[in-house]
Every structure is written in C-alpha cells, then in structure tokens.
Amino acid sequence: MPDSKDSAAHSYAPVSSSEKTGADAQTIEPNPKEPASVSSRLHTTYLFPILHILWCILLVLCMVFLLDGYHAILPDAARYVDGQLRLRVSDVTTIISVALVVTRLLVGAWVGVILWNIVFILLETSGLRLTEITLTFTYKVLPWHAIRGNKSGLFVVALLLLVIPQPLIGPLISGAVDWDVGFQYSSDLAQAQAGCPGASPLLWFWYYYSSEDRRSYVRRAAAYASIAWDGTTIDKGHCRHIMNDDGFPVNSSIRDATIPCLRINSIAFPTEYPPDDVFQIVNHSVHATIYEDDLTRVKDPPLSYGIDGNASDNAFLMDVPSAYLHTGIFHAVVLINGTVSLNGNNCTDLKESIFGMKKFNNIFTPNERGNYYRCFTYAVVNLTAGVVKSPESTYISSRVIQGDATDSELHIEAAPWVQEAMYLMPDVMSVFSMMNSSSLPTWNNLEDYVTRLIRYSYQGSWDMLSRSFEPDDNLLSVRRYEQRQVAQVSHPRVFGWLGVSLALTLSWVLLVLGQKYSSRKIVEDGPVAALVTNCSPLLDSAEKELTNISSASEAKGEKKIKLLRERVGRYSLNWTD
Structure with missing residues (x-):
C-alpha cells in the first residue's frame, strides 16, 4: 500500500496533451484501429444523448402538430370512420405512455454512463469508499469530501444536476393533454327520404x-x-x-x-x-x-284515436x-x-x-x-x-x-x-x-x-x-354529426418538458468538454471498464477478504479507494488515506 507521500504523488492533476503523447510514444505501439478523435466515437459515446434529443423533439412535434386538436372517437363508436382508423382517448394515452417509456430507457442508459464517469473521476481525484460508490449509483448522492474545494467536484455536481431531473419529468408532458367535448361532420353524405x-x-x-x-x-x-x-x-x-x-x-x-x-x-x-x-x-x-255516446265520458269514442276513418276501404x-x-x-x-x-x-x-x-x-x-x-x-x-x-x-x-x-x-x-x-x-x-x-x-x-x-x-x-x-x-343529403373528444395540448407544459430534457444534452456537451478533468478517456461501458481495471494492489493489501463480499457494507471501516495511473493507458485501484 502506498504511503501518504505516494498518495500525494498520485493526486489529481490535469494531464497535458504533450505528456500523454510522449508517454504513449515510449510505452505503447500506436494502433491504427483505435479511435483517435471525438468525432470518431460519435456512434458510441454520443449515441444515447443524440437519440434522446431527437426522440424528445419528435414527441413534442407530434403532440403540437398532430395531437393538438385531434378528434378522438367515443368509447362506443366504430373504429373506422369514413374509411379511416380513429383513435380513442385511451389509445392516445397509451401511445404517450409508450413514448415516455422509450424516453426513460434512453435516459436510464445515459444516466448510467454519467454515473460511471463521475465515479471514475472521483476515484482519480479524491478517492471513494466502497459504500460511497454504492450511494452514488443507487441514490445519486455524492460524498461531501469528494466534491469540496476542487473544480472536478463542481464538474461532477453539474453533471449530476443535469441528469437527475430527467426520470422525474414524465408527468409534465403526460398531463399536458386535456380533452374537451367537440364534434365532426362525416365526409360521406347519407340520404334521408323527404x-x-x-x-x-x-x-x-x-x-x-x-x-x-x-x-x-x-x-x-x-x-x-x-x-x-x-x-x-x-x-x-x-x-x-x-x-x-x-x-x-x-x-x-x-x-x-x-x-x-x-x-x-x-x-x-x-x-x-x-x-x-x-x-x-x-x-x-x-x-x-x-252527441251522446255510452262508450265514453267525453263524448268521443276511444277507438277513434287510432283509426283513420274508413278511407282504407x-x-x-x-x-x-x-x-x-x-x-x-x-x-x-x-x-x-x-x-x-x-x-x-x-x-x-x-x-x-x-x-x-x-x-x-x-x-x-x-x-x-x-x-x-x-x-x-x-x-x-x-x-x-x-x-x-x-x-x-x-x-x-x-x-x-x-x-x-x-x-x-x-x-x-x-x-x-x-x-x-x-x-x-x-x-x-x-x-x-x-x-x-x-x-x-x-x-x-x-x-x-x-x-x-x-x-x-x-x-x-x-x-x-x-x-x-x-x-x-325525394332523397335529401345528410351530413352525420359525430360527437368527438377534442385534444387540447398545453404548449407551455410540452415545451417546458422539452426544455428540461435539453439538460441531458447539455450533460453530454459538458462531459465532452470536461475530459481534461480525467487522464483517461470517457467511460462508455462502465461495468466493463471497472472489470478490467487492475485491482491487485487493492485486494492484496485489504484487511478483509473483498472478493467474496455481497454488499459494500461488509467493507465498512476500510480506507478510501483511489484510481492511480501506472502509465498512460494503464490504471489500478489502491488504498489511500
């Protein structure tokens, strides 16, 4: 286990581009297949935020231009009107719910990417205990010592604040649709005998x-x-x-x-x-x-009410x-x-x-x-x-x-x-x-x-x-009146939801711009990155056996873990005070 001086030697410091380049030239052979720029990783690192913002814009456009003013049929009405399929209110609600489920899947995938990057940045700068890693992933709570008094702490807090509201804003758009009573005339004319x-x-x-x-x-x-x-x-x-x-x-x-x-x-x-x-x-x-009539009290034969005289004969x-x-x-x-x-x-x-x-x-x-x-x-x-x-x-x-x-x-x-x-x-x-x-x-x-x-x-x-x-x-033309339920979309709520959703896109931009706060690349697949990180120093010097624990609480009392760079492209986990 490194002493305090060794730990100080491995505390966070921005890595210059010249240092990275020089170290790579000395220790690693260049790989022509390895991505060399931000733009080359567009299909992986940026996939979820791009899909998310495009999906959100598509959902908002559909609600504003297609759903607003839509005439939904009543529950007991026929599905097809004038040869066209018409939706009920329940159908519209289901479609919006499905769209929000897709949104939550994209948000969840990107939040996972953000959390893994936050954990790796904090491990590299101030270090984390195992229980603090669990709190970060489960409850999105960052330890105070890790974010206090340094720029990297403000950076990870900003990332977290941009993505935390995303799973919570669904009701803002699902409740943006009101239904009013309306009607619609059929396009096909019916006939009525005059x-x-x-x-x-x-x-x-x-x-x-x-x-x-x-x-x-x-x-x-x-x-x-x-x-x-x-x-x-x-x-x-x-x-x-x-x-x-x-x-x-x-x-x-x-x-x-x-x-x-x-x-x-x-x-x-x-x-x-x-x-x-x-x-x-x-x-x-x-x-x-x-004239008198023994059959009626009102001098009017009762059966005459329904008989048209004798004309039919x-x-x-x-x-x-x-x-x-x-x-x-x-x-x-x-x-x-x-x-x-x-x-x-x-x-x-x-x-x-x-x-x-x-x-x-x-x-x-x-x-x-x-x-x-x-x-x-x-x-x-x-x-x-x-x-x-x-x-x-x-x-x-x-x-x-x-x-x-x-x-x-x-x-x-x-x-x-x-x-x-x-x-x-x-x-x-x-x-x-x-x-x-x-x-x-x-x-x-x-x-x-x-x-x-x-x-x-x-x-x-x-x-x-x-x-x-x-x-x-003679036959007269009739336009059928069909009662409808008319959708009224609240534009402030819909665009408010889109505005909050843009925060996820900002977290993507911030993560790209904040690469300088970490000596390693952006973590795209957190579990794999954690699995292949060298843990030998951590496990060899642990006071308890860590390879068989079932929860972080079993490692309570252990020191903080820090991510150390052994050389460019190689990292290991070790204990620190």
Missing part, C-alpha cells in the same frame, strides 16, 4: 269529407307539435319540421329540406270589445252540442290542394279563467289566472248558460304562413330538424296543405294548449304564449297533413 313512407293520397278524400276522420288527425297534429317543441331546446324563432326516424345523430345537418314556417308580423291586444263575429265564434265554441282519389300562401289578420282568443262565479263581477276584476295578471285590456264573457263565467281575451295577429326551402337545417332530435336561419331571414313560399293547416290550426291550438307538453311559459307571458302557440300549432298541422297524405320519395 316524405313519410306511409303517406297515402287515398286518405285525403275521407279526411276532407268526414269530420269523424278529422278527429284523430287533430290529435296527431298536436302530437307532432309536441314532438317538435318539447321544451328541451330553446326557441329562437327558427322553423321546425318532423322527419322520419332515420337514426341520424343530433346536430347532423340536412340540405334543402321543405319546412313549414309561420312568421308573426305583429300582435296586439285591443282595448275595445271584440267584433261581433269573433264573439259569436267564441260563444258557439263554448256551447257546441255534443275505398280507392277514390282526390287531388291534393293547390299551393297557398296565407298572409293577413288572424284573431286569437285566449281563455283566461273558466271558473268565475256568476255572483262575482263578470270578469272585470279577476282574482287569479295562469297568466299572473288580474286585469286585462279587453276581457269579455260569452253568453253564459252554466254555473260560471268563462273569461276570455283576444289578440289581433298579423301573420304569414307557408313553407321555406332551408339550405341547411339541423337535427335537434332523432326526427326533428330546425332551419339554421330564422323565419325572418328566409323567404316564405306558397305550398300545398297551407290553407288546410290554417283551417285545422284552431282545433290543434286547443288540444295542444291542454296537453302543455311543450312547457310554454304563461306567467306574465301572455303575448309570447299566444305567439308560440300559433307557430307551434301551425307546424304540427302542416306536418301532419304532408306526412299523412303526400308521398315524397
């Missing part, structure tokens, strides 16, 4: 000539209005239409559909008493005679109505309260009503023969009713479409069934208002209530007529 497959012109004759047949159609029209205006979507003045239930997703787009449309030009509640003709219509509506065909456009004045009468006592004030001062108002501008009572006053008000409505050709319409449910433009933005045209829809509309309004399936608000909302009731009832009436009596085999 008319109802069950429509039959034979039924029109019996509807027109038989009031019994018309009863069920009134209920059907009210049902269509309830389907179109069920209160689940906001009414912003757009026109709606009932389509076949073809299973198209909500928000799908359909082109050039014919939609019934009624525009309210103005509405006013006059202060004067209603005209006599309006009064008589109301009076007769209240006191109409109903006949083959008489009548032409459909000609095109018609209704525009002009319409009187709407509204029942405010139907149970006002005859001993009261004859509707002049109501105590309660569903509209929240106690006084109305033109309230009146028809001729009363029962036990209560029925209090009404009326409005004068200027309207235009027809159909519109909507360039683009949207499915708001599986069978209801809504024009993308409001009724004021589209030209209302004449069409068949418009006049009959206007004739039928008062009956539909009465049934629809009693159903109240659309949740029309009434409280302090009389004008808007009347406006919407007219519009909704007209739509239900026209849809019922066209879908019952007019076959239409």
Whole structure:
C-alpha cells in the first residue's frame, strides 16, 4: 500500500496533451484501429444523448402538430370512420405512455454512463469508499469530501444536476393533454327520404269529407307539435319540421329540406270589445252540442284515436290542394279563467289566472248558460304562413330538424296543405294548449304564449297533413354529426418538458468538454471498464477478504479507494488515506 507521500504523488492533476503523447510514444505501439478523435466515437459515446434529443423533439412535434386538436372517437363508436382508423382517448394515452417509456430507457442508459464517469473521476481525484460508490449509483448522492474545494467536484455536481431531473419529468408532458367535448361532420353524405313512407293520397278524400276522420288527425297534429317543441331546446324563432326516424345523430345537418314556417308580423291586444263575429265564434265554441255516446265520458269514442276513418276501404282519389300562401289578420282568443262565479263581477276584476295578471285590456264573457263565467281575451295577429326551402337545417332530435336561419331571414313560399293547416290550426291550438307538453311559459307571458302557440300549432298541422297524405320519395343529403373528444395540448407544459430534457444534452456537451478533468478517456461501458481495471494492489493489501463480499457494507471501516495511473493507458485501484 502506498504511503501518504505516494498518495500525494498520485493526486489529481490535469494531464497535458504533450505528456500523454510522449508517454504513449515510449510505452505503447500506436494502433491504427483505435479511435483517435471525438468525432470518431460519435456512434458510441454520443449515441444515447443524440437519440434522446431527437426522440424528445419528435414527441413534442407530434403532440403540437398532430395531437393538438385531434378528434378522438367515443368509447362506443366504430373504429373506422369514413374509411379511416380513429383513435380513442385511451389509445392516445397509451401511445404517450409508450413514448415516455422509450424516453426513460434512453435516459436510464445515459444516466448510467454519467454515473460511471463521475465515479471514475472521483476515484482519480479524491478517492471513494466502497459504500460511497454504492450511494452514488443507487441514490445519486455524492460524498461531501469528494466534491469540496476542487473544480472536478463542481464538474461532477453539474453533471449530476443535469441528469437527475430527467426520470422525474414524465408527468409534465403526460398531463399536458386535456380533452374537451367537440364534434365532426362525416365526409360521406347519407340520404334521408323527404316524405313519410306511409303517406297515402287515398286518405285525403275521407279526411276532407268526414269530420269523424278529422278527429284523430287533430290529435296527431298536436302530437307532432309536441314532438317538435318539447321544451328541451330553446326557441329562437327558427322553423321546425318532423322527419322520419332515420337514426341520424343530433346536430347532423340536412340540405334543402321543405319546412313549414309561420312568421308573426305583429300582435296586439285591443282595448275595445271584440267584433261581433269573433264573439259569436267564441260563444258557439263554448256551447257546441255534443252527441251522446255510452262508450265514453267525453263524448268521443276511444277507438277513434287510432283509426283513420274508413278511407282504407275505398280507392277514390282526390287531388291534393293547390299551393297557398296565407298572409293577413288572424284573431286569437285566449281563455283566461273558466271558473268565475256568476255572483262575482263578470270578469272585470279577476282574482287569479295562469297568466299572473288580474286585469286585462279587453276581457269579455260569452253568453253564459252554466254555473260560471268563462273569461276570455283576444289578440289581433298579423301573420304569414307557408313553407321555406332551408339550405341547411339541423337535427335537434332523432326526427326533428330546425332551419339554421330564422323565419325572418328566409323567404316564405306558397305550398300545398297551407290553407288546410290554417283551417285545422284552431282545433290543434286547443288540444295542444291542454296537453302543455311543450312547457310554454304563461306567467306574465301572455303575448309570447299566444305567439308560440300559433307557430307551434301551425307546424304540427302542416306536418301532419304532408306526412299523412303526400308521398315524397325525394332523397335529401345528410351530413352525420359525430360527437368527438377534442385534444387540447398545453404548449407551455410540452415545451417546458422539452426544455428540461435539453439538460441531458447539455450533460453530454459538458462531459465532452470536461475530459481534461480525467487522464483517461470517457467511460462508455462502465461495468466493463471497472472489470478490467487492475485491482491487485487493492485486494492484496485489504484487511478483509473483498472478493467474496455481497454488499459494500461488509467493507465498512476500510480506507478510501483511489484510481492511480501506472502509465498512460494503464490504471489500478489502491488504498489511500
């Protein structure tokens, strides 16, 4: 074992290039196959940091330019959309995880190279105990005595600080992807039949000539209005239409559909008493005679709800109505309260009503023969009713479409069934208002209530007529709306991760530039370099047998080990104080 003087003689000192060259010339024959420069070792020493930085840049570019804004399919959606494979959120998460595993493998390989070089530098300069070598490899903890007060200590600390964060920054990029709700229209157009497959012109004759047949159609029209205006979507003045239930997703787009449309030009509640003709219509509506029928409590045979009269037994065909456009004045009468006592004030001062108002501008009572006053008000409505050709319409449910433009933005045209829809509309309004399936608000909302009731009832009436009596085999183009989960990549987090990853590249540069702190070459394969290092002086002078130890703790109490250069290209391990 060398004494303290010998140890001092082998303490770290930078080796000049002239010394290396001279010693090599004296002791070793030149080997033409041995690498002679830094550039010649590019494929070995620098392989891992080069692959690492290229891989990191590739991952960042993919996330920023390919993943950001990507429309992933829902878990229950088909894998192939429009002939292309689409990924789910779980697929994207898996791909990012695999990319990070590859990154960790490259980082782990390079960290091993750095740690072996740190150990060899510290062995050559200040020396290390066996337990300190274990701490360095296992916990990345450097002994204080080895890094204190010398440049090589600062050098190895800088190397360690550059590589230690690398295995810990994975969550920074794996958590950089948020998912928002979005959609995407299919590139392939689907087809939807414009008319109802069950429509039959034979039924029109019996509807027109038989009031019994018309009863069920009134209920059907009210049902269509309830389907179109069920209160689940906001009414912003757009026109709606009932389509076949073809299973198209909500928000799908359909082109050039014919939609019934009624525009309210103005509405006013006059202060004067209603005209006599309006009064008589109301009076007769209240006191109409109903024939007795033992099968029903409401004087309406129950089975008639689902029977279209006797039209199916006949083959008489009548032409459909000609095109018609209704525009002009319409009187709407509204029942405010139907149970006002005859001993009261004859509707002049109501105590309660569903509209929240106690006084109305033109309230009146028809001729009363029962036990209560029925209090009404009326409005004068200027309207235009027809159909519109909507360039683009949207499915708001599986069978209801809504024009993308409001009724004021589209030209209302004449069409068949418009006049009959206007004739039928008062009956539909009465049934629809009693159903109240659309949740029309009434409280302090009389004008808007009347406006919407007219519009909704007209739509239900026209849809019922066209879908019952007019076959239409024309096919309309539909763009399917596919719900998606849209990736939102946080650019600051992604580029922050790339910035921290560049520290590994800096450790490579620093290691190359710091070769002057060691008399030997950069250690590329640490285990092999350690295995072939001469340990005879170390083992021969050890107080304990070291060739059979299983852990560094068994060598506790031993002195520090130092790497000594016997000559250029030959090194040995020995004990030092």
